Amino acid sequence: MSVGRPTRLFKIAGAAGAVAALLSGCMSTGAGSDGRYAAPIGNAPVTANPTPYSAALVCMADYARRYSLPSPRMAVGRIADYTGTVSADGGRQVTGGASLMAMTALAKAGARQVERYDTSVSEMELRYANNRLIGDEGAGGAEDIQYRRIIAGSVPGSDFYIVGGITEVNYNIRSGGFDVAGGQTTETPLSVAVAGKLFVMNIAIDLRLVQTTTLEVVDVVSYQKQIIGREVSAGVFDFLDGNVFDISAGEGALEPVQLAVRSLIERATVEFMANLYGAPGPEVCLQAGRDPLAGTVSITGGYYPAYPNTDTNNGQTRADPSRWNDSRDGDLRRSRY
Known part of the structure; x- marks a missing residue:
């Protein structure tokens, strides 16, 4: 036994050394002819960055062009992060680029913009x-x-401008999970463990549409979006011939927080522009001219018509969570965009 154990240890050490040598062969301390120590991994191409509300913004622009509706000159002010949240590595948890997202959303909606x-x-x-x-x-x-x-x-000059901020981040609205483990009680026990976690958080914004010449707040929107995350893991622990084996694997995913901010911005922008264009709601994008979501009472914040279009404006239907969403509103998917 005294001879066999050192032999096994020597084999294990030799195997570890071989793996280390193999990994080190992928890197070099001398730069290659292309001026790099190593080539970066990954080859995903650049793609568009839409949200479920991007199609509605484009449809709103088509609606304005179809009926020759002039866009007022729009500007975007500061849309700051007022949550004060900081990530574990010390950086911002929530993006500071919400104003830039709003400018992109206005461009999708066909709005004329001036830089401010x-x-x-x-x-x-x-x-x-x-x-x-x-x-x-x-x-x-x-x-x-x-x-x-x-x-x-x-x-x-601008006619209207958008300001506001990201006002809420709530991390643990609800969470749950399971952790199951089992094993043998023999001399060479085998243990198996399986675990899973699920949690929900949310993020919210409050935006204002202000008339530049009078500083009157003509529209207010307050929206929140829930974000889900999950973790799943499994592992095996065993003793085999005096050797210890601990094998585990897992998978985790978190819905992108910053993409949720962009979705909130785009949903608010499509409601602002529907007001300014005098559009009644999603039916402007429907082929049949009907709105199955009409009649929902708004609870998103104060609403004041920018133009005298109270009879046809979008103020009373904007609280429906499926409104303008290209994956939830079946009629919107049939629109031309």
Whole structure:
């Protein structure tokens, strides 16, 4: 026995060394001819980043073009994260780019936009032009350089702007799981363990649509979205001929938090634009011209019509969770987009 055990230990150590040598062969301390130590893994292509409400935004743009509905000039202000949540590694738990998501959503809806979020380049060029430091080619070509003139009224103003914030992150609305283990009581016991966990969290936003010239809040939307996560694992623990084997495997998934924020932004934007275009609701995207979701009372926040369209506006139906969702509203999927 005293001879066999060192032999087994030597074999195990040799096998571990061989695996380590194999792994180290994949890396090098010297850069290759392409200037890299190692090639990155993964080859997934760049794809579009839609949400279940992107189709409704595009449909809203088609509706406006079909009936020649002019879009007011829209701007986006600060849509900040007011939850104060921090992840385990010290970074933000919730995206700080909600304002950028809102600009993309407005573009999908066919809205005319003016930049108000980051005007640093325009302000610098304005200062340079004011000091006659910026020149543009005149009618005579490159030899005819004229300084850029500042013309009063050349910058169009906005009619409405969107502001607000991410106001809620609730981590453990409900959770549950199981953990089952069993084994033998012999000299070489075999143990098996299976575990699973499921939890639900949510995130919420509050957005305002403000008329720029009067600072009147003409529309308010408050939405929340629940997010689900899961973990499943299984393992085997055994002693075999004096050796210990511990084998386990698992799988986990969390619905993307930032994609949930984008979904909230796009759902709110489609409701804002439906109001501004005077659209009654999802039926503008239906072939048959009917809205199976009509009649739901809104509980999403205060509503004030931006235009005198109270009889046909979308204010009374926006609380339905299936409204505008391309995977939940069967009629919307038949729309032209």
